[in-house]
Amino acid sequence: xxxxxxxxxxxxxxxxxxxxxxxxxxxxxxxxxxxxxxxxxxxxxxxxxxxxxxxxxxxxxxxxxxxxxxxxxxxxxxxxxxxxxxxxxxxxxxxxxxxxxxxxxxxxxxxxxxxxxxxxxxxxxxxxxxxxxxxxxxxxxxxxxxxxxxxxxxxxxxxxxxxxxxxxxxxxxxxxxxxxxxxxxxxxxxxxxxxxxxxxxxxxxxxxxxxxxxxxxxxxxxxxxxxxxxxxxxxxxxxxxxxxxxxxxxxxxxxxxxxxxxxxxxxxxxxxxxxxxxxxxxxxxxxxxxxxxxxxxxxxxxxxxxxxxxxxxxxxxxxxxxxxxxxxxxxxxxxxxxxxxxxxxxxxxxxxxxxxxxxxxxxxxxxxxxxxxxxxxxxxxxxxxxxxxxxxxxxxxxxxxxxxxxxxxxxxxxxxxxxxxxxxxxxxxxxxxxxxxxxxxxxxxxxxxxxxxxxxxxxxxxxxxxxxxxxxxxxxxxxxxxxxxxxxxxxxxxxxxxxxxxxxxxxxxxxxxxxxxxxxxxxxxxxxxxxxxxxxxxxxxxxxxxxxxxxxxxxxxxxxxxxxxxxxxxxxxxxxxxxxxxxxxxxxxxxxxxxxxxxxxxxxxxxxxxxxxxxxxxxxxxxxxxxxxxxxxxxxxxxxxxxxxxxxxxxxxxxxxxxxxxxxxxxxxxxxxxxxxxxxxxxxxxxxxxxxxxxxxxxxxx
DNA sequence: GAGCACTGC
Numbered sequence: 001x002x003x004x005x006x007x008x009x010x011x012x013x014x015x016x017x018x019x020x021x022x023x024x025x026x027x028x029x030x031x032x033x034x035x036x037x038x039x040x041x042x043x044x045x046x047x048x049x050x051x052x053x054x055x056x057x058x059x060x061x062x063x064x065x066x067x068x069x070x071x072x073x074x075x076x077x078x079x080x081x082x083x084x085x086x087x088x089x090x091x092x093x094x095x096x097x098x099x100x101x102x103x104x105x106x107x108x109x110x111x112x113x114x115x116x117x118x119x120x121x122x123x124x125x126x127x128x129x130x131x132x133x134x135x136x137x138x139x140x141x142x143x144x145x146x147x148x149x150x151x152x153x154x155x156x157x158x159x160x161x162x163x164x165x166x167x168x169x170x171x172x173x174x175x176x177x178x179x180x181x182x183x184x185x186x187x188x189x190x191x192x193x194x195x196x197x198x199x200x201x202x203x204x205x206x207x208x209x210x211x212x213x214x215x216x217x218x219x220x221x222x223x224x225x226x227x228x229x230x231x232x233x234x235x236x237x238x239x240x241x242x243x244x245x246x247x248x249x250x251x252x253x254x255x256x257x258x259x260x261x262x263x264x265x266x267x268x269x270x271x272x273x274x275x276x277x278x279x280x281x282x283x284x285x286x287x288x289x290x291x292x293x294x295x296x297x298x299x300x301x302x303x304x305x306x307x308x309x310x311x312x313x314x315x316x317x318x319x320x321x322x323x324x325x326x327x328x329x330x331x332x333x334x335x336x337x338x339x340x341x342x343x344x345x346x347x348x349x350x351x352x353x354x355x356x357x358x359x360x361x362x363x364x365x366x367x368x369x370x371x372x373x374x375x376x377x378x379x380x381x382x383x384x385x386x387x388x389x390x391x392x393x394x395x396x397x398x399x400x401x402x403x404x405x406x407x408x409x410x411x412x413x414x415x416x417x418x419x420x421x422x423x424x425x426x427x428x429x430x431x432x433x434x435x436x437x438x439x440x441x442x443x444x445x446x447x448x449x450x451x452x453x454x455x456x457x458x459x460x461x462x463x464x465x466x467x468x469x470x471x472x473x474x475x476x477x478x479x480x481x482x483x484x485x486x487x488x489x490x491x492x493x494x495x496x497x498x499x500x501x502x503x504x505x506x507x508x509x510x511x512x513x514x515x516x517x518x519x520x521x522x523x524x525x526x527x528x529x530x531x532x533x534x535x536x537x538x539x540x541x542x543x544x545x546x547x548x549x550x551x552x553x554x555x556x557x558x559x560x561x562x563x564x565x566x567x568x569x570x571x572x573x574x575x576x577x578x579x580x581x582x583x584x585x586x587x588x589x590x591x592x593x594x595x596x597x598x599x600x601x602x603x604x605x606x607x608x609x610x611x612x613x614x615x616x617x618x619x620x621x622x623x624x625x626x627x628x629x630x631x632x633x634x635x636x637x638x639x640x641x642x643x644x645x646x647x648x649x650x651x652x653x654x655x656x657x658x659x660x661x662x663x664x665x666x667x668x669x670x671x672x673x674x675x676x677x678x679x680x681x682x683x684x685x686x687x688x689x690x691x692x693x694x695x696x697x698x699x700x701x702x
Numbered sequence: 703g704a705g706c707a708c709t710g711c
Contacts, residue, residue, distance in 0.1 A: 107710080154711070157711055284705080346708085362708095363706090420709090642703075643703085644706090645705045667704085670705080
C-alpha cells in the first residue's frame with residue numbers, strides 16, 4: 001500500500017523492563033464533593049490497598065524509617081508508593097501531636113491529582129486530613145492536614161519562613177530521579193537540616209534504580225566505616241506494569257521525521273489494535289509529521305482501509321482545547337496516533353497507548369556560563385529517558401516500542417540526563433540560597449555541583465543588581481526583598497525600583513504578562529480557516545507599539561481589562577484567555593508583595609519613557625546596540641544577536657539600542673521580549689555595570 | 703531577516 005514501508009526494518013534483541021516513573025495523569029476530573037463510604041466499599045478499598053506491590057513492604061518501610069534518618073525507596077511504576085507510604089506513616093503515628101507528613105512533587109498537576117486520589121481513598125474531604133499546597137492554590141488546613149502534597153518549589157519557599165520545617169515529621173521527595181532544579185535545591189538544604197538541626201526529621205527519597213546509589217551515598221552521614229552506623233537505608237519495590245517489547249532499526253535512519261511517518265504506517269498496517277505515541281523534539285517536527293500522516297490517512301481511506309487513523313499533535317504551546325483532544329477516547333474502528341514533544345514523557349499520561357515510537361532526541365536547555373546565554377539544543381536522550389518513553393506503551397497492556405536507532409547507538413547514550421542544576425542560569429538559585437542563610441554558596445552540598453563559572457556569573461549579576469554586596473552578602477533590604485519575589489532577579493529589581501520611577505502600576509502588569517507564554521495564540525490551521533482570512537500576525541499587530549514588546553504586553557492587558565476580561569473578546573483577537581487569566585493572578589500576587597515592601601502605587605499617566613527607564617534599571621545587563629552590519633551586538637562582549645521573529649520589533653525599522661529579557665539560541669542567537677531604549681539611560685542607570693570587570697575581581701566570598 | 707523542549711516559585 002504505502003511504498004516506503006519496506007525501508008523501515010526493525011529487530012527485537014530481547015524484552016526490556018519498561019518505565020520507571022510513578023503514575024501520573026492529566027485529567028479534567030475533579031472530586032470537589034466528599035465521597036461517603038459505607039462499610040462495604042470501605043472494605044473493598046482496603047482490599048485494593050493490600051493488592052498494591054508496596055503493601056508487602058509495609059512493615060519493612062516502617063522499620064527502615066524508624067531505624068534510618070533517610071530512606072531511599074526505589075519504587076517502580078505502579079507500585080503505589082506515592083499514595084500508600086504516607087498512609088502507612090500516618091497509621092504508625094508519624095502525624096501525631098500536630099505533625100505533618102509532607103510529600104513533594106515536581107509538578108503542580110501531580111500534587112493536585114495525587115492529593116485528590118488519596119483523599120478519595122480515605123473517604124475524606126480534600127483540604128482537611130489530606131491536602132495540597134501549590135503556588136496560588138493552598139488547599140490545606142494548618143490544623144487538620146496530616147498528609148500534605150506540595151510542589152518541591154513550594155517546599156523551598158516554605159523553608160524561607162521556617163528553615164527547620166518544624167511542622168513536618170517526615171518528608172518524602174517523590175520523583176527525585178527527575179532531578180528538577182527545585183528537587184536538587186531541596187535535597188541540598190534538607191541534608192543540612194537533618195544533619196545539623198533536626199535529627200528527628202525523617203526523609204524518604206523516592207527514586208529510580210539508576211540514581212539510588214548516588215542518593216544513598218549523598219545522604220549517608222556515617223563516616224565511621226561501620227555499616228551498622230549507616231544513617232541511610234535503601235529498599236526496592238517492584239512495579240506493576242506490562243512488558244514492553246523493544247525493537248531497534250537494523251541500520252541508522254537518516255531522517256527520523258520521515259522514519260516516524262513510515263513507522264506509524266507500518267504499525268497501522270501490520271499490528272493489532274492499540275494507539276500510537278511518537279516522540280519528536282519540537283512543534284515544527286510534530287506539525288510536519290501530523291500533516292504528512294493526515295495526508296496518508298486520507299489516501300488509506302480512499303483505498304478502503306477498514307481502520308481509520310486519527311492523528312493528533314501534542315505540545316505545550318498548543319491551545320488548551322486542542323491539547324484535551326488527545327485524552328478523548330476513540331471508537332474501536334479508529335486508531336489514535338499522538339505525535340508529541342517530550343511533554344508526553346513525564347508531564348502527561350495518555351491512556352490506551354500500546355505502541356511507542358522514539359526518535360532518540362530531545363530539545364534541552366543548555367547554559368553557557370561564559371556568555372551567560374541560554375540555548376535550546378537538540379540533544380540525544382539518555383538511556384533512562386529511552387526507558388521512560390518505552391514504558392509509556394505498557395500501562396494498560398503489553399506494548400511495543402520502536403526505536404528509530406540501532407541497538408549499538410542505544411548503548412552509546414549516556415545513562416542519565418544532565419541535571420537541570422548544571423545547565424541553567426544560577427542567579428535565581430544563588431539568590432534563594434543566600435536568602436535561606438547559605439552564606440558560602442560555593443561550599444553548599446549540591447548533589448551535582450554546577451560549573452564554578454556559572455556561579456561566578458550569577459554572583460556578578462546579583463552584585464550588579466544590588467542584591468549582593470561586594471562581599472557576596474545578601475543586601476538588606478534590596479537583596480532580601482528580591483529573593484521573596486517568585487521571579488528572576490532582574491524582574492524583581494525592576495519591580496522594586498518601579499515606585500521610584502513613578503510607574504509601579506504599569507510595571508507590575510508588564511512583569512506579570514512576561515511570565516505567560518503564548519499570549520498571542522499560535523496559528524493552528526483549523527482556527528485560521530474558520531474564523532478569519534487575515535494572517536494571525538495582523539490581528540496581533542493591532543496591539544503593537546513602536547517601543548517594543550513590553551509596552552505591547554501592557555496594551556494587551558489593559559485592553560483585556562477594558563473589555564471586561566471577556567473570553568469572547570480574546571477569541572476574536574486570537575489572545576490566550578487562560579493565559580490572560582493567569583496573568584491576572586500573577587499580577588495580584590506581585591501586587592501583594594509590592595504592598596508588603598511599601599513600593600508606592602504610581603502611574604506613568606501615559607508617559608512611556610519612565611516605564612522604559614524602569615525596565616532598564618532591571619535589565620541593563622541585557623543590552624544590545626545596532627551594528628553597522630545590520631544585526632545587533634551585545635554591549636558586554638560584542639556577540640551577534642537578532643530580534644526574535646515573535647517580537648513586535650521584528651521586521652520593523654531597527655532602533656539603535658535595545659534591552660531584552662532573554663536570548664534563545666536556535667539557528668541564531670535571538671533576543672526575546674525586546675524594547676527600544678536610549679543609550680544615555682544605560683549609562684545613567686547602570687554606570688557600575690559596564691565597568692564591572694574591575695569591580696568583580698575584587699568581589700570576595702566571606 | 704524567519705521561528706519556543708518542559709517545569710516551578
